[in-house]
Amino acid sequence: xxxxxxxxxxxxxxxxxxxxxxxxxxxxxxxxxxxxxxxxxxxxxxxxxxxxxxxxxxxxxxxxxxxxxxxxxxxxxxxxxxxxxxxxxxxxxxxxxxxxxxxxxxxxxxxxxxxxxxxxxxxxxxxxxxxxxxxxxxxxxxxxxxxxxxxxxxxxxxxxxxxxxxxxxxxxxxxxxxxxxxxxxxxx
Amino acid sequence: xxxxxxxxxxxxxxxxxxxxxxxxxxxxxxxxxxxxxxxxxxxxxxxxxxxxxxxxxxxxxxxxxxxxxxxxxxxxxxxxxxxxxxxxxxxxxxxxxxxxxxxxxxxxxxxxxxxxxxxxxxxxxxxxxxxxxxxxxxxxxxxxxxxxxxxxxxxxxxxxxxxxxxxxxxxxxxxxxxxxxxxxxxxx
Numbered sequence: 001x002x003x004x005x006x007x008x009x010x011x012x013x014x015x016x017x018x019x020x021x022x023x024x025x026x027x028x029x030x031x032x033x034x035x036x037x038x039x040x041x042x043x044x045x046x047x048x049x050x051x052x053x054x055x056x057x058x059x060x061x062x063x064x065x066x067x068x069x070x071x072x073x074x075x076x077x078x079x080x081x082x083x084x085x086x087x088x089x090x091x092x093x094x095x096x097x098x099x100x101x102x103x104x105x106x107x108x109x110x111x112x113x114x115x116x117x118x119x120x121x122x123x124x125x126x127x128x129x130x131x132x133x134x135x136x137x138x139x140x141x142x143x144x145x146x147x148x149x150x151x152x153x154x155x156x157x158x159x160x161x162x163x164x165x166x167x168x169x170x171x172x173x174x175x176x177x178x179x180x181x182x183x184x185x186x187x188x
Numbered sequence: 189x190x191x192x193x194x195x196x197x198x199x200x201x202x203x204x205x206x207x208x209x210x211x212x213x214x215x216x217x218x219x220x221x222x223x224x225x226x227x228x229x230x231x232x233x234x235x236x237x238x239x240x241x242x243x244x245x246x247x248x249x250x251x252x253x254x255x256x257x258x259x260x261x262x263x264x265x266x267x268x269x270x271x272x273x274x275x276x277x278x279x280x281x282x283x284x285x286x287x288x289x290x291x292x293x294x295x296x297x298x299x300x301x302x303x304x305x306x307x308x309x310x311x312x313x314x315x316x317x318x319x320x321x322x323x324x325x326x327x328x329x330x331x332x333x334x335x336x337x338x339x340x341x342x343x344x345x346x347x348x349x350x351x352x353x354x355x356x357x358x359x360x361x362x363x364x365x366x367x368x369x370x371x372x373x374x375x376x
Contacts, residue, residue: 036254039362041229066224115358170303174227
């Protein structure tokens, strides 16, 4: 969280100055490992979402953070833009499926065959921090240029779940994909 | 997130003053509904975790936030301490099982029979914001009195999962309960 929030905040401090100079990347230490290794929300998106909150009008925070979460969920990460300076130039890419640290790391371990406690995994998450900061800056630049548009689409499979559970019954709240955690829903 | 972070931040502003007076509860708008109605990390814990980060030494942030997440996961919420001023004096309590907005709201809807889009659900989440702010203040007061101790215990069932998946294979990262999302693990 500190890495991804800090990457944007330091740019704001250098290029805009006050009031961003009164803040510190150290304010965003808490979200690493999905908070205290609990694996909840991935810190690489929690941090940029906090920065979006600092610069976007309140009414549009959800559009921008939602687009970031959607992109994170369905994009093969990390990107290949880190090879010039990374400790491990080649990193296996994986798709998290949702913005949770637990799913993101588990899917990467399954895809790569590497361990969560490996140096490669730490390197991979560092690269995701850079990717999420860069994506957020792209979204914000588009937004302030008047060119931002929401593009993330919930899958048809999950929309079928939502027809009942969100719209008709209103017995849950989420935009995450349903099947990865509920693969046997309605099957006995 | 704004409500739970703000409840603590305003106390810090009133009782301590600077540097908390340069911050605003509006910095923590983004986490409501688990960020943009995605249902990821519950905003009522994301906010207090951010405030813990402001006041605790870096080395102890994880202990305090982890204790908060554990308490949130296994406690019947909301507490009954809101009845004197709440819109709905009696609120059905439920146990979230993990710190995710999606699970927390789903379990409450299932227990109460009420809808996610009801006024009662909004009132329920407002009460959770108060509960999480109050719990965090208790944790921080204990911490600064030198009386804080980690009490949350991962269940025996989940520890059995962790023996392989965290310790031996190291193919995931989480402290959340496994069974609610993986009820049929290792069953064919």
